[in-house]
Amino acid sequence: MGLKYQNILVAIDGSKEADWAFKKAIEVAKRNNSKMLLVHVVDTRSFALIEAYDTVIGDRAEKLAKDMLEGYVKQAVEAGLPNVQYEIEFGSPKIKIPREIAKKHHVDLIICGATGMNAVERFFIGSVSEHIVRYAPCDVLVIRTEKDLS
Numbered sequence: 001m002g003l004k005y006q007n008i009l010v011a012i013d014g015s016k017e018a019d020w021a022f023k024k025a026i027e028v029a030k031r032n033n034s035k036m037l038l039v040h041v042v043d044t045r046s047f048a049l050i051e052a053y054d055t056v057i058g059d060r061a062e063k064l065a066k067d068m069l070e071g072y073v074k075q076a077v078e079a080g081l082p083n084v085q086y087e088i089e090f091g092s093p094k095i096k097i098p099r100e101i102a103k104k105h106h107v108d109l110i111i112c113g114a115t116g117m118n119a120v121e122r123f124f125i126g127s128v129s130e131h132i133v134r135y136a137p138c139d140v141l142v143i144r145t146e147k148d149l150s
Contacts, residue, residue, distance in 0.1 A: 038073065
């Protein structure tokens with residue numbers, strides 16, 4: 001691996017942290033003349049029970065993800081990045097991002113937002129960003145939003 005990043009994956013989930021990660025990723029990609037892959041993983045565990053009653057929930061989730069990612073692609077292109085793509089997957093983001101998508105696209109940097117979960121939620125289900133850091137085959141940059149310390 002060289003000193004420049006060629007393929008940057010940005011994990012997008014609609015959170016404020018993911019938005020900050022995207023903004024920082026634009027600057028990193030511009031400095032490195034990198035390709036950018038925006039990824040949203042629809043966490044099927046979160047609607048498995050609901051889907052038994054509402055069979056179109058997966059389609060709705062995919063449509064929302066597509067609209068969100070296309071907006072991010074537009075922003076990245078307007079910021080001067082010529083090579084931006086997106087991918088929508090279904091499953092567990094903890095597994096899909098570091099173990100499957102990053103390898104499939106030969107990613108050398110993953111940029112993601114820090115989790116907004118509280119300590120109890122992290123204890124039971126764990127942090128997605130923590131799993132990405134632990135299992136990614138490449139460098140990982142975890143972005144936090146600016147906190148108001150006043």
